[in-house]
Structures are given as C-alpha cells and as structure tokens.
Amino acid sequence: MDEQPKIAIPSMVVGDAKKFRPGRGTFEKNGKIYSTRLGLISKQANFINIIPLSGVYDPVPGDTIIGVIEDISPTNWLVDINAPYPAILHVNEVPWHVELGETSKYLKYADAILAKILLVDETKKILLTMRERGLHKLNGGQIIKIQPIKVPRVIGKKGTMISLIKKYTGCRIIVGQNGRIWIDGNTKGVEKATRAIRKIEAEAHTKGLTVRIEKLLKSRS
Amino acid sequence: MGMKKPEDVVLFKNNRRIDGRKLDELRPIKIEAGVLYRADGSAYVEWGGNKILAAVYGPREALPKHIQDPRKAIVNARYNMAAFSVEDRKRPGPDRRSIEISKVVSEALERVILTEQFPRATIDVNIEVLDADAGTRCAGLTAAGVALADAGIPMRDIPVACAAGKVEGKVILDLCKEEDNYGEADMPVAIAPLTDEILLLQMDGHLTYEEFEKALNLAIKGCHIVSEMQKKALLKKYEKVLEVE
Numbered sequence: 001m002d003e004q005p006k007i008a009i010p011s012m013v014v015g016d017a018k019k020f021r022p023g024r025g026t027f028e029k030n031g032k033i034y035s036t037r038l039g040l041i042s043k044q045a046n047f048i049n050i051i052p053l054s055g056v057y058d059p060v061p062g063d064t065i066i067g068v069i070e071d072i073s074p075t076n077w078l079v080d081i082n083a084p085y086p087a088i089l090h091v092n093e094v095p096w097h098v099e100l101g102e103t104s105k106y107l108k109y110a111d112a113i114l115a116k117i118l119l120v121d122e123t124k125k126i127l128l129t130m131r132e133r134g135l136h137k138l139n140g141g142q143i144i145k146i147q148p149i150k151v152p153r154v155i156g157k158k159g160t161m162i163s164l165i166k167k168y169t170g171c172r173i174i175v176g177q178n179g180r181i182w183i184d185g186n187t188k189g190v191e192k193a194t195r196a197i198r199k200i201e202a203e204a205h206t207k208g209l210t211v212r213i214e215k216l217l218k219s220r221s
Numbered sequence: 222m223g224m225k226k227p228e229d230v231v232l233f234k235n236n237r238r239i240d241g242r243k244l245d246e247l248r249p250i251k252i253e254a255g256v257l258y259r260a261d262g263s264a265y266v267e268w269g270g271n272k273i274l275a276a277v278y279g280p281r282e283a284l285p286k287h288i289q290d291p292r293k294a295i296v297n298a299r300y301n302m303a304a305f306s307v308e309d310r311k312r313p314g315p316d317r318r319s320i321e322i323s324k325v326v327s328e329a330l331e332r333v334i335l336t337e338q339f340p341r342a343t344i345d346v347n348i349e350v351l352d353a354d355a356g357t358r359c360a361g362l363t364a365a366g367v368a369l370a371d372a373g374i375p376m377r378d379i380p381v382a383c384a385a386g387k388v389e390g391k392v393i394l395d396l397c398k399e400e401d402n403y404g405e406a407d408m409p410v411a412i413a414p415l416t417d418e419i420l421l422l423q424m425d426g427h428l429t430y431e432e433f434e435k436a437l438n439l440a441i442k443g444c445h446i447v448s449e450m451q452k453k454a455l456l457k458k459y460e461k462v463l464e465v466e
Binding site for chain 1: 261262279281335342370371374377379413414415452456459460
C-alpha cells in the first residue's frame with residue numbers, strides 16, 4: 001500500500017458512492033459510503049473494503065484451520081473451529097474409509113484436526129474437508145489460542161516470522177487461520193515458542209517486531 | 222423523583238446548578254475503549270460520578286439451542302449494579318429495575334447491530350455499574366456502544382444515550398443525583414447519531430408537551446456531544462496500529 005491507510009469506525013464516512021462501490025464491511029446511504037465496523041480502509045479496484053482490526057474468526061472457504069472434535073454421530077463429526085458456529089466434517093471428507101457407525105474409531109471427542117473449510121453457506125452452515133495433501137489428525141503437541149486477526153502477524157510476510165520461530169526452537173508449528181496454533185517439540189522449545197507467539201500477539205502492530213522476536217529467541221533462558 | 226427535598230438543598234443558584242453546571246451542560250465524561258483482555262470488546266466510562274464497565278462477548282453460538290433465531294443474532298444485554306455502587310448496599314442479583322433496563326438496552330442495541338449477518342448466534346453485552354450517580358442506563362448504553370465497536374461487531378451506527386429532565390420548573394440536561402431525586406422529571410434518550418433515530422425513550426415524572434419537546438431536543442444535542450467522545454476514544458485506541466502498516 002503506497003498511501004497511508006486510515007482507521008474506520010462504525011458510521012464513519014469512508015468514501016463517495018459516485019466514485020467507489022461499497023465492499024465488505026460498508027454500506028451505502030444518500031450517496032455516501034459508511035463503515036459498519038472497526039478496521040482499516042482499503043481501496044481495491046473501485047471497491048472500498050474495511051479490513052477488520054478486531055472480532056471473532058469469520059470462516060472463509062479455503063482457510064486451513066485447527067478444529068477440535070465436539071460431537072460424534074454415525075456419519076459425521078461436529079467440529080469446534082473457534083467461530084460462532086460449529087462445523088460439520090462428513091465421513092466422505094476424511095482420508096480414511098469409515099464404515100457406518102465407526103466414526104468414533106477414527107476421531108474421538110477432543111481430538112484435534114488440521115482441516116480445510118470446504119463451504120460456508122448463507123445460513124452459516126460450515127463444511128470441512130480433510131481430503132487434501134497435508135491435512136491430518138494432530139497427534140501430541142499442544143494448542144494455544146491467539147486473536148484470529150493477529151494470525152497474519154504470527155506467520156509474517158511470506159512466512160518469515162513463523163520459520164524464524166521454527167528455526168530457533170526446533171518445534172513443529174502449525175498455524176490455523178482460526179487463531180489456534182499447534183506446537184510440538186521438546187518442553188523448552190515449546191515454552192520458548194509460546195513466549196514468542198504471545199509477544200507477537202501483544203505487540204502485533206509495532207515496528208521492528210521481527211528483530212525483537214529474533215533477539216528473544218536467541219537469548220538463552 | 223418523588224423524594225421530598227430537605228430544606229438545606231439548593232438546586233439552583235444564580236442560574237447555576239447544584240454542581241455548578243449551566244442548564245444545558247453535561248457532566249465531565251471520560252471514555253476508554255478496550256480495557257479488558259478476555260472480552261472480545263470492552264469499554265470503561267466515567268460520567269460524572271458514574272463508573273461503568275461494559276464487556277462484549279461474541280457473536281458466539283447461542284445455547285441452549287431453542288433460543289437460537291435462524292434468521293438473526295440475539296442481542297443479550299445484561300445490566301447489573303454492584304452491591305457497593307450505591308449508598309445503601311444494593312442486594313446483589315437481578316431485580317425488577319435491572320431486568321427492565323437490560324431489556325430496553327438490548328432492544329436499543331439490536332436496532333443498530335447488523336444481526337442478520339450472524340444467524341443462530343448471540344451477542345452478549347455485560348454492563349456493570351461500579352459506581353452509580355444518576356443516569357446509569359445512559360452511561361451504560363454509551364459504554365456498550367463503544368464496547369460493541371471495539372469487539373468488531375458490524376453496526377449501522379454507534380448508539381449513544383443522554384438524559385434530560387425537569388427540575389424546579391426548568392428543563393435541564395444530564396441530571397445529577399440530587400436533581401434526579403428532588404426533580405420533577407427524568408427522561409433518558411438513546412439515539413443513532415447518524416440519523417437521529419430514537420432507540421430508547423423513557424420518562425419518569427411529568428412534563429407538558431412543550432417541555433417534552435424541549436427536553437427531547439436537549440437530550441439529542443447532548444447525545445451528539447457524547448457521540449464525538451465515543452469516536453475519539455475508539456480512534457485513540459486504534460491509531461497506534463497505523464504506525465507500522
């Protein structure tokens with residue numbers, strides 16, 4: 001972005017309806033475009049969108065997320081994905097061949113999975129899939145939660161931040177778009193990675209964060 | 222309202238009120254956004270002697286399932302007064318008054334939130350009165366408006382409230398405790414400042430039609446002043462984000 005983005009708050013005028021069209025997080029009234037939520041104003045093509053700065057996870061098809069099994073039925077699992085709605089994982093969408101009624105043999109209550117969002121319809125019914133490369137059940141490790149809007153910061157530009165943490169702690173880390181992060185490794189590494197991620201979350205919007213995180217990771221304790 | 226004024230209380234002196242304000246002057250107001258870590262959004266408001274904390278949770282799954290609305294989100298505000306918020310200890314828990322305020326505030330907030338974007342979900346707003354000094358529902362609703370915006374909940378407008386009333390025959394803005402106790406009328410008003418749509422309007426006491434119109438206009442004027450403070454508080458919390466982006 002070459003021009004300095006501006007903060008929008010609900011009911012703030014963010015543009016002229018003659019020049020732009022109302023995009024995500026906006027509405028049009030009397031020839032003006034107003035914001036509906038707190039966020040950064042972004043102009044893309046001739047649309048004005050609001051990039052949220054706070055809020056709960058909003059599932060989008062294609063997102064890779066970390067889910068936790070909440071309920072089991074003969075043909076599907078109900079998965080908590082940290083959104084306002086539970087998601088459905090059908091037996092046809094898992095990499096195993098599951099006989100009817102044998103769902104609990106594969107995924108049990110409180111098991112964690114890495115899955116992708118297949119579909120979100122207008123009634124907010126969410127379907128998940130695990131039939132893709134790299135999607136699997138998460139064995140061992142631990143999960144920490146951060147604010148979903150801070151996920152891009154933890155990953156960094158082109159994954160620089162997360163690979164930095166992986167490099168210095170020797171942990172296996174998976175970041176879900178829904179704000180859940182799975183970490184596995186030795187106790188010391190996990191502890192250090194957690195501390196680094198917490199620091200990123202707290203200082204998400206400050207300059208020179210990568211440098212400070214590297215310093216933290218290099219230090220002994 | 223309804224209390225008999227003791228002889229030694231003077232509500233007006235040289236056209237100034239008991240606390241030195243002019244007839245159309247607000248009490249000092251301080252608003253802070255995002256004060257709680259675990260809530261999705263929060264706000265703290267000091268309005269004269271009122272100290273109010275508002276926390277927003279959600280949108281999240283509405284449970285038990287039968288309360289869900291398949292077409293829109295439920296807005297569930299809960300107004301609560303702390304036991305130590307008034308002079309005599311307030312018996313904790315919901316009473317007739319706080320149930321009423323919870324209901325009217327919920328309905329006022331529901332008018333501005335884009336509830337249809339979150340079917341089957343609930344948005345919970347907790348309004349906690351730590352210190353009460355007349356006009357807590359207005360201050361509470363104002364705090365709730367900031368907390369909702371801080372939680373990133375899509376809204377048509379940031380709701381804001383302010384009271385007007387009548388004391389010793391004069392229509393005044395934003396009643397303080399003595400004025401509320403010994404005055405003739407108290408009228409809290411909540412609006413959506415963009416359109417001046419009325420979200421909440423209650424009245425305790427008696428006003429003539431002319432006085433009512435005067436009080437309503439005065440309250441709306443007050444709402445607009447408070448609205449600017451709400452926006453300033455939100456921008457203040459988030460402007461530091463700009464430093465990096």
